[in-house]
Amino acid sequence: MRGLSKGSLAALITVVVGVLCLLLEGALPWLTTYPKTWVLPASDAIGMGVEAGLVFVKPAARMFSALMAYPMAATNYVLAALPWPLLIAATVALGWRLGGVRMAAMAAFGLGLVLLSGYWPQGMNTLALVAVSVPLALIAGAAIGILANEFPRFRAPVQALLDVMQTVPTFAYLTPLLVLFGFGPVVGLIASAIYAAPPMARNVLLGLQRVEPEVKEAAVMSGGTRMQQLFQVEIPAAKVQIMVGVNQCLMAALSMVIIAAVIGGFEDIGWEVLLTMRKAQFGPAMLAGSVIVIFAILIDRMSGTLAQERRRLWDGRISLGIMALGLVGSLLFWRALADPGSYQALDPVADGLDSWLTDFTRSNADLLTSFKNSIMFYVLLPLRIGLDQAILPFTWGFQWTTGMSLWFFAAAGAGAVVLTLRGQLTGALVLLIMAGILETGVSQLPWPFVLVGVGALAWVAGGLRLAMLSVGLLSTILVSGLWERALLSLYLSGASVVACAILGGGIGLLSAASPLAWRVVRPICDMLQTIPLFVFLIPVLMVFQIGEFSAFLAIIAYAIVPMIRYTRQGLIATPEEMIEAATASGATGWQMMRDVRAPYAAPTILLGLNQTILYAFAMLVIAALIGTTGLGQSIYLALGQADVGLGISAGAAMAILALIADRIVQGFAEERKKALGL
Template identity: 85%
Template sequence: MIGGLTRGSLAALIALAVGILCLLLESGAPWLTVFPKNWVLPATDIVGEGTKTLLLWLKPAARLFSTLMSYPMTGANWLLASIPWPFLIASAVALGWRLGGVKMAAMAAIGLGLVLLSGYWPEGMNTLALVAVSVPLALVAGAAIGILANEYPRVREPVQALLDIMQTVPTFAYLTPLLVLFGFGPVVGLIASAIYAAPPMARNVLLGLQRVEAEVKEAAVMSGGTRMQQLFQVELPAARLQIMVGVNQCLMAALSMVIIAAVIGGFQDIGWEVLLTMRKAQFGAAMMAGMVIVIFAILIDRMSGTLAEDRRQFWDGRISIGILIVGLVISLSFLSTMGDPGSYQVLDPVADWLDAWLTSFTTANAALLTALKNGILFYVLLPLRIGLDQAILPFTWGFQWTTGMSLGFFAVSGVLAATLALSGRLTQGLVLLILAGILETGVSQLPWPFVLAAVGALSWVAGGRRLMLLSVVLLSTILFSGLWERALLSLYLSGAAVFACALLGGAIGLISAVSPLAWRVVRPICDMLQTIPLFVFLIPVLMVFQIGEFSAFLAIIAYAIVPMIRYTRQGLIDTPDEMMEGAIASGATTWQILKDVRAPYAAPTILLGLNQTILYAFAMLVIAALIGTTGLGQSIYLALGQADVGLGISAGAAMAILALISDRIVQGFAEERKKALGL
């Protein structure tokens, strides 16, 4: 309590006061709404020139490294292209049997069989060659970083901060400086993939080493081994399961980044095929190419995931050897008659059928699809973006928003806020007034002093003065860099998508928690969505709704909703038995138990799910720039096409700042809830 007010009430009051002040002074001080251009610092130019100087200095070494990496890249391409496809499929089936028995062997056979029949076998092998070379680099680099942070506690916090930055910086932002350093080509994709995939490995190595039991470490010390012996012979083996989780995540991240890197380094791999067919509006072919990516992702995820299981079972290796022998015999027997695997385009009629079906579907349902698209655009997204006073027009809503309507809207909001305040919920009342002002003004039109004050106040409530200072300073760098308007546009679209994910994902998670049957239906869908590389999410929405902000909105939701579903369900089912028994003994109904017992206990877990959803939304926002978003994502994509290092790094840093602040605020509230629950 501060002066009779709670911290939340005081923070909301400060933000509201700044907002009202900006509203009252807007006509006489327009600089409160639009940040003056002559106040903007040439940060983008400075960053661009400084980075170019550094990159030019590093370019000789980078080009030498690129040349060296081209040899394993070429070797992997040659090897995968030279091995007959029956033997490669047999190898995957044999590995699947060894790791998961009949089910996983059948999954490998069917999956790679579909890849072969799609006609994208050569492109698929080129993609796997990139993964095969980039993943070892990422594993070695990530493991080294994790071990370093474990061995030297002083560098642990800086390393974790660096990993946070690497995972919040948009993927496209990696590509711009790499393009200057290494030029166009597949090696750029390889290096970008390794950089992007290293942080998950580093985090899991560090986490695994920190979780090694003290008794195990003491036993290693008492045995008289050196520090290196303790580390490599005792602690790393003890942390094996957590490290294998890192290997799994590293593989998936590398595959995802390889697809994105095709934008600048395409060389007839699957990512390039997806991009090319999307640009040509060949949606059937794009779906076939996207299917290949999904198959690879699912197989890699399932096979590597078994290695992270505590009680994994290795199946009879003799059968795996038999499968390999059968594949080798078939390859040698029919080597001269197999032909080019890229010519096995058996699924081409399916792609043609998809195109025809899509055309007939969109034609037959054009009115419904247009109504859905325009309804969400006109009645949800546009008011959030530019405010009720500019979004409600005769063309969109059928009438014109007037000053009197604004006054009436604020009057109703004030009455509701006063009612909440008089009932003892002052903070909720103040927040209601703030939200009413944001909706009337629009996120992209908010005065910059209000945004700084509101984010600072929220950060203060979530994490204290240190987080408040960090948030305000970081946001100020965006303000003075000239990227403020684009940052607000990104904040609006990602915020709208996160809100939709919170509502829809929370509801699905709730249903999945109370109904095992519902979870049996939802779980495989979530598994599939989590293994699909984010690039592929663009294809179906683009097929139905074409290029535009609405398509980007749907793609972000599809990619970011899974953590919200999973964490909501997990939090609700993890309620301790003694709490449930106490609630039942007190005579509480099922709804009361859910509302008053399970939901409060699940709040920290649900907040962590929201945190992941926010990070996923920002990651997808940049990819969605390919299909028509504005804001920082578009700036990053344009910088990539123009090789504008300054704009690419500045816009990428601005996006990372928004994600980082959101991450810290949500984590702060989650920690506060944990403390309140005594966890």
């Protein structure tokens, strides 16, 4: 054992446990299927405990809900009563002030499309929700960030709380909110505020920590009190990073619009998207979804300029002139202005999209079905239930037999021997592990193998403490009775992450090698990053209907952007001296990319993979609406049944999977940084 590396030892232990589970499966069936008699009634206990606690909080929560209804109604009234020319003029004026002609034109064009879509009233209701929820999130997030900065002993618990809030699926905490605050738009407002607060808290804390020591010393030397130092010196010095938090807070609140419509639906864009999707009116659903995308792009671009360290403010007199034109136009044509909801000039476009889509799916039904079935039968299904159950005459044209399993393991063993002879023992053992997983299927893996495998991987990535934490957290899922659903979630999110790593890594590599390719890819990434989660479901539903494959594509579309961005950033960030040394040694472009840029970029690429994993888990719950199984479906069902216990336990299980994956990938990234001396 002394000659084995840490990775080889971990892989060997995993292989031994896997072989034992395989050999003892017949004699000890509990190794494969966790006995139901060993399951603890965790969901029921959590539900009873939470509901008992909520009884005492519910009166205060209902009172707060009633109070928040007033600013919500007032904001709704103001935005609905103001004439649309004035609102468009105000937005265009703000766009001019922040970004000049380009941003002003973007604002005019975007809001013009919203008006012509006929969804102006619903759009204003959506903005009202954002306008009230964002200040709540900003105040709460800023308070948390300042508290963690001022009291270092609270910093670790606050970071852990923010990690949990980031990894817990949004649907999971909608259930207790529904019990606390009841059904209605105010619940959506509160849910949006809770979801949007962590980005603000993180950026406030990060900004305050990055304030130069000289600035802090100067504030102390000036004799100011601690409050004066904080609010007059440190917070202004950290304003750029804090404005990044404001930008992320706005985008997070807007991304919750449709999700909040599930429990607090009123006549807003989220409700329109849900309604049209349920009626399979894909043209109107796409049109309503495009309104959210327009709002997201405008809010992102305008608030993003405030986060720039050196920004140019354009002539304010022109902004005032634009506002004056909007006001004069509104006053002169007040009676002539029609109900903004009646401007439905884009309805023919939506109807045409529906008609075109119907014709497209009918004329290409065989091709689309073949593509869908190929991915399902030859990739997803084997990963889910294993080769021995997925390969059938109906799917592959022949039946998988025991003899084939023996030949498959023999081939894997031969490959492992070859790798071992080349000195790649860890790679050989990993090959055996992957062969066992593929033959068995992720959803059918023995629970001791999963616990030991994840613990071993965590030990390699972050040491004994992370290994114990990972095994302990996974064990809570095991004894809670959610293990099978957790494995189903792990399978789909894992398959999506692998696809994102391959496709996103390839696109990121191409973007790093070709500036022209990046000019094409960058606006697509920007658009994908500003689209709220729910909108990703619309195009895949339009083409492939409800099912696991549609969820798979939606997760990829949402989670691929970090992989592209981080891969490109890592590859182009190689120090010039390393490039010059490689060039002087006669390295070709491919050799430089493989042997110089890629190893240096590994920590950054791993961070991109980490973000991709978190994005995949976030989208997995949303994808439950279109037919997936696993923890996401449990969370959604708990929401519909107001089952607090199931909602919290399933949400916690999803958060545990995401948290473990996050810590393991971060551990490998830190290890690579140390190896590179960073």
